[in-house]
Amino acid sequence: MSGLIEAVDSPESLARAAGQLRATVQEKEIDPQTTLTLFEQWASALDDRALGETPGVTFLRLWLRRGTLEPVLLRELGPHSLNGGWREDGRARLRAFPLGVIGHWPAGNIEIQPILSLTCGLLGGNACLVRVPGDLVEISSRIMEKLQDVDRTGLLTERISMVSFDHSRADLHQAMAQGVDGAMIWGGAEAVSQVRGLSFPHWARVVVFGPRLSVAAIDAGVWGDRTEGPGWCRRIARDVWQFDQQACSSPQALFIERAAGCDPNEFVEDLRRAFEEENRAHPPRQMQPALTSAICLARASWLLDDIANRAWFPKSPDWTILLGSGADIPKPTQGRTLSVLQVDDLFEVIRRFDGTVQTLGLGIKDACREETLAQAAGRHGVDRVVRLGQMHVFGSPWDGVDLIRPMVRLVRHVRSQN
Amino acid sequence: MSALADIEQSVETLLATSAYTLAPGERHAALLVLLKQELAYACDRNPRFRNYVEQWPVDFHTADTIAALPYLPVGVFKANPPLALVGADEVKRTLSSSATTGQVPSRVVLDAATARRMTKGIITIIRNFIGPTRRPYLVIDTAENVAAQGEMGARGAAIQGLRSFATEVVCCLRRNPEGDSCLDREKLLACAAKWRHTEVLAYGFTYVIWTDLVQPLQRQGITLEMPNVRILHSGGWKRLEQQAVTKDVFVRDVAAVFGCSADRVIDYYGMVENVGVIYPDCEYGNKHVPAFAEVIVRNPRTLAPVEAGVEGLIQVCSVLPTSFPGFLVLTEDMGEIVDYDGCLCGRRGTSFRFAGRAPKAEVRGCGNLETTRYQ
Numbered sequence: 001m002s003g004l005i006e007a008v009d010s011p012e013s014l015a016r017a018a019g020q021l022r023a024t025v026q027e028k029e030i031d032p033q034t035t036l037t038l039f040e041q042w043a044s045a046l047d048d049r050a051l052g053e054t055p056g057v058t059f060l061r062l063w064l065r066r067g068t069l070e071p072v073l074l075r076e077l078g079p080h081s082l083n084g085g086w087r088e089d090g091r092a093r094l095r096a097f098p099l100g101v102i103g104h105w106p107a108g109n110i111e112i113q114p115i116l117s118l119t120c121g122l123l124g125g126n127a128c129l130v131r132v133p134g135d136l137v138e139i140s141s142r143i144m145e146k147l148q149d150v151d152r153t154g155l156l157t158e159r160i161s162m163v164s165f166d167h168s169r170a171d172l173h174q175a176m177a178q179g180v181d182g183a184m185i186w187g188g189a190e191a192v193s194q195v196r197g198l199s200f201p202h203w204a205r206v207v208v209f210g211p212r213l214s215v216a217a218i219d220a221g222v223w224g225d226r227t228e229g230p231g232w233c234r235r236i237a238r239d240v241w242q243f244d245q246q247a248c249s250s251p252q253a254l255f256i257e258r259a260a261g262c263d264p265n266e267f268v269e270d271l272r273r274a275f276e277e278e279n280r281a282h283p284p285r286q287m288q289p290a291l292t293s294a295i296c297l298a299r300a301s302w303l304l305d306d307i308a309n310r311a312w313f314p315k316s317p318d319w320t321i322l323l324g325s326g327a328d329i330p331k332p333t334q335g336r337t338l339s340v341l342q343v344d345d346l347f348e349v350i351r352r353f354d355g356t357v358q359t360l361g362l363g364i365k366d367a368c369r370e371e372t373l374a375q376a377a378g379r380h381g382v383d384r385v386v387r388l389g390q391m392h393v394f395g396s397p398w399d400g401v402d403l404i405r406p407m408v409r410l411v412r413h414v415r416s417q418n
Numbered sequence: 419m420s421a422l423a424d425i426e427q428s429v430e431t432l433l434a435t436s437a438y439t440l441a442p443g444e445r446h447a448a449l450l451v452l453l454k455q456e457l458a459y460a461c462d463r464n465p466r467f468r469n470y471v472e473q474w475p476v477d478f479h480t481a482d483t484i485a486a487l488p489y490l491p492v493g494v495f496k497a498n499p500p501l502a503l504v505g506a507d508e509v510k511r512t513l514s515s516s517a518t519t520g521q522v523p524s525r526v527v528l529d530a531a532t533a534r535r536m537t538k539g540i541i542t543i544i545r546n547f548i549g550p551t552r553r554p555y556l557v558i559d560t561a562e563n564v565a566a567q568g569e570m571g572a573r574g575a576a577i578q579g580l581r582s583f584a585t586e587v588v589c590c591l592r593r594n595p596e597g598d599s600c601l602d603r604e605k606l607l608a609c610a611a612k613w614r615h616t617e618v619l620a621y622g623f624t625y626v627i628w629t630d631l632v633q634p635l636q637r638q639g640i641t642l643e644m645p646n647v648r649i650l651h652s653g654g655w656k657r658l659e660q661q662a663v664t665k666d667v668f669v670r671d672v673a674a675v676f677g678c679s680a681d682r683v684i685d686y687y688g689m690v691e692n693v694g695v696i697y698p699d700c701e702y703g704n705k706h707v708p709a710f711a712e713v714i715v716r717n718p719r720t721l722a723p724v725e726a727g728v729e730g731l732i733q734v735c736s737v738l739p740t741s742f743p744g745f746l747v748l749t750e751d752m753g754e755i756v757d758y759d760g761c762l763c764g765r766r767g768t769s770f771r772f773a774g775r776a777p778k779a780e781v782r783g784c785g786n787l788e789t790t791r792y793q
Binding site for chain 2: 284286287288289290292293296297300301303304305306307309310311312313314315316317
């Protein structure tokens, strides 16, 4: 990998990069243990004060550890996957081989997503052609420099080509799509539709992550408990704050189950304090005017729509809590705007999920009830059911899809001689 | 005296004042008192509006600046039915914005008193720029857009707003058999010949003037020879920007086609939600705020007012409407305050410049669902 992230301007340069990557992956294998060792070293190298402030780097270091990734490989590719060899399967034997060159189209809202995406491709033994969104070029370069430092012989870096070009360059997107054998696409509706519509080779496997939205839900046993309530509110605030509520795993609405004797205003007061606290620690770095307008509109529309609705917000657009009732998910505003909706029964909410909900963050007092809720959520298209405060913990499967398995082929060998 | 009568009297006083002569402090004090009265009145009239105001982080009764008063984002005027402070039986006219295809237009309701103040406001402002005399009025639009109806679009409202200056009205566009507007060249040339030595007022939407008048005449090499015309135009630059037509090019070519000097081409900023207030450019390229209005520019990151020279979201304030709560409106437009007083043109009070619509958010994120099966 030279020049870390190359600004490309012609389809030919993308075709050339894909060709070189394919030659590498066809000529040289890399065993999973070597990849895991280099990732472990990369994780250590990322323990650098200069990178400490970068959102997601702490998580990336955890992700790259052998202790995190070995179980993922074992679960997705089977017990022999760590050695990279063949495994017996009756009269045949099976072995995972890379698809070839994987094109990565990460979303622009998650700083470490280009890196997370390419690690999935590399764990399958693939080469990776990564389109880095313009705003993430600098941070991605700094993270990749650390890989270069530890991968002195280029075992991994020769399998990576990171490119940057304007999102409107349809010709370059198309050239990239033509050069790959698989694709991992992440992003919002517009971006995903655009990339998914490209003409990939007929053998290419395309996996799409997002666009989805996520919600949180708690029962009265949790939110009505005045001692535990503040802790849950801090967890919710943390989930809202990470990635500025733009990730598919960000909660856009919190459903709270009504119960006699529990005052939602007291709970929202705790939530307000948690939001203020989180905002003091992590104020927004910037805000696009269009998002500011959307936040102001969400506040006003909420209060003008129904006189029973309430809202808490500062003079700035930093955060907003909208309190009302109803089992439908309101149109997401993002920008740390959380709709808190009272319902009689959480099942009422889950029954309305139709596949757009990725993660359901839960705070449920009774374990048996939680199990039933999780089961219902699964039936209604939810892919992740997690404890509140952990909605963004990246792991496999994501969006209900394995992260490594889709980018490998299982080759079946039946011996010609018994 | 009732609260409304009290408000109406104060508004009339401000409307009677020359538009650009009040000292900033004096104007601010008068507007602050009046806007607070109007907010209180609106809260009494509309419980939904009261719900919004009551949950604003600052109690408006204690506010000591206009900037601290609760404002509405312009998007709330897209609600259906429109946000109103009067009953349906009192609505005299509904104005709607010129939304482009696929967008929901804003709609505001006018009762008789607000409609009257709207006309007065525009006359007060325009008179300051072109003088009080009546003159022939050339409408660069079709007659269909001039006809007053119950519900009127932004183009119609802008055309009607200038009618008080007209001795006669001529529309120089017509509908072709396909239903598109096109130049009625013979009619226009006849007017130009007739009015060659007369003061004339012309008005059209910016892109309509360019597309339906300037370009066809340029193609045919025609100059109208109307040195005494004043051409007012409004309606945004987006479509012209798409054709790479800058403001300088527009002014130069419009002046060339009419055969007048460039200073006779006047752009103004306005919106239906800010009824009765328009902001024409002075000869120094600044937009001026009249005595009965104010403009604040807010930092999009903090929503706090910014200093002169810093770009941000434009908030328009007006004491004119009492039929809908359009007193304090945060627009989705970007601009900057030039100064709070002392423009070289001699007009007092706030002057500002419009920079364009706030750009759409670039980073949408994997959490951005544009369509869901819920809808």
